[in-house]
Amino acid sequence: MNVKTQQKSAWRGWRGSLALAAAVLLAGCAGTTRAPSPQDPYEGFNRTMFEVHEGLDKVALRPLAKGYDAAVPLPAKMSVHNFYENLWDVSRGGNAFLQGKPREGFTGLGRLLINSTVGIFGLFDVASEMGLDQGDEDFGQTFAVWGVPDGPYVFLPVIGPNTSRDLVGWGVDQYFYPLWWHVDNVALRNSAVALRAVEVRAGLLPGDKVIEEAALDKYAYIRSGYLQRRASQVHDGNPPRRDDN
Numbered sequence: 001m002n003v004k005t006q007q008k009s010a011w012r013g014w015r016g017s018l019a020l021a022a023a024v025l026l027a028g029c030a031g032t033t034r035a036p037s038p039q040d041p042y043e044g045f046n047r048t049m050f051e052v053h054e055g056l057d058k059v060a061l062r063p064l065a066k067g068y069d070a071a072v073p074l075p076a077k078m079s080v081h082n083f084y085e086n087l088w089d090v091s092r093g094g095n096a097f098l099q100g101k102p103r104e105g106f107t108g109l110g111r112l113l114i115n116s117t118v119g120i121f122g123l124f125d126v127a128s129e130m131g132l133d134q135g136d137e138d139f140g141q142t143f144a145v146w147g148v149p150d151g152p153y154v155f156l157p158v159i160g161p162n163t164s165r166d167l168v169g170w171g172v173d174q175y176f177y178p179l180w181w182h183v184d185n186v187a188l189r190n191s192a193v194a195l196r197a198v199e200v201r202a203g204l205l206p207g208d209k210v211i212e213e214a215a216l217d218k219y220a221y222i223r224s225g226y227l228q229r230r231a232s233q234v235h236d237g238n239p240p241r242r243d244d245n
Contacts, residue, residue, distance in 0.1 A: 037153070037220075037223070039150065039152065039153050039163075039227060040152065040153040040223060041152050042152055042153075042154070046153065046154065046155040046219075046223075047155075047219055049155050049156055049157055050155050050219045050222075052157045053155070053156075053157040053158065053160070056157055056158065057201075061158075061197065061198070061201045062201065062205075062208075064198045064201070065198055065201035065202040065204075065205055066202075066205065068198050068199065068202050069202045069205060077199075077202075079123040079124070080195065080199050081199060081203070082115070082119070082122055082123055082124060082125045083121065083122045083123055084122075084196050084199065085122070085125075085134065086111070086112065086115045086116060086119070086121075086122025086125075087122065087177060087178045087179055088177070089108045089109070089111045089112040089115070089134070090108075090112060090176070090177075090178055091137075091138060091139070091173045091176060091177065092104075092108040092134070092135045092136065092137045092138070093105050093106070093107070093108025093109040093111075093112065093135075093137075094108075094176070095137035095138055095139055095141065095142045095173075096108055096135060096137045098139075098142045098145075099137060099141065099142050099145045100145070101137070104135050104137065107132050107133070107135065108135055108137075110127065110132055111127035111128075111132045111134065114126055114127040114130065114132070115127050136233060138166075138169060138170070138173050139168075139169035139170070139172040139173045140162075140163075140165055140166035140167075140168075140169030140170060140173075140230070141169070141233055141234050142169065143165050143166075143168070143169050144165065144234040145234075148165050149165065150163040150164075150165055150166075150230075151163050151164030151165045152164055153223060153226075153227065154167055155219075155223070158197070160226075161222055161223060161226035162226075163227075163230070166230065179192055179193075
């Protein structure tokens with residue numbers, strides 16, 4: 001299999017995984033219509049912010065993502081995705097150490113070293129080909145391991161769904177993101193942030209139709225999916241059984 005074919009397969013697999021994740025992780029709430037949730041005491045505010053987010057997505061983010069997806073060649077899209085993900089291995093590795101997972105921590109740092117050198121500044125994910133799988137640790141999960149409770153559910157435009165704990169954790173991860181350390185040029189930094197936002201949104205395009213067709217209440221659907229996914233991440237894929245009543 002040549003390099004172009006490998007890249008194409010990897011890109012399709014990544015986007016297919018996102019679509020599948022949208023279907024599986026959010027499936028638990030397909031029939032929910034504004035059911036009260038003790039985890040969402042600020043639902044009125046959150047729904048307003050969700051509508052603002054939907055408006056921004058409709059007029060800006062989704063059109064830009066579709067244009068990016070259609071215009072940028074597949075190898076370039078893969079390289080852009082790999083570059084940003086490589087930078088996040090700093091956070092993933094550090095948080096793994098903070099959570100008492102040295103093996104995952106060294107894997108994250110090993111990925112960063114290999115992809116930043118052999119992978120040419122992270123443009124190619126050589127580490128995955130070597131069997132060093134990408135983790136998903138973040139500071140919100142670190143807080144959870146340290147005993148910090150979820151807190152209420154929060155939805156903010158562009159940022160998306162969070163709990164109050166995970167929102168603070170997201171802020172910590174952003175603060176230590178290497179892109180902010182080394183890019184003093186404001187215009188260049190803002191362009192890099194904008195490109196990342198469009199690239200991430202483009203990767204979520206396959207899941208749009210799944211959510212639109214399955215959800216009677218899109219807000220509750222996304223809320224349920226996010227909370228289920230976070231519970232799975234915090235407990236490394238084995239969350240405790242929750243009594244929905």
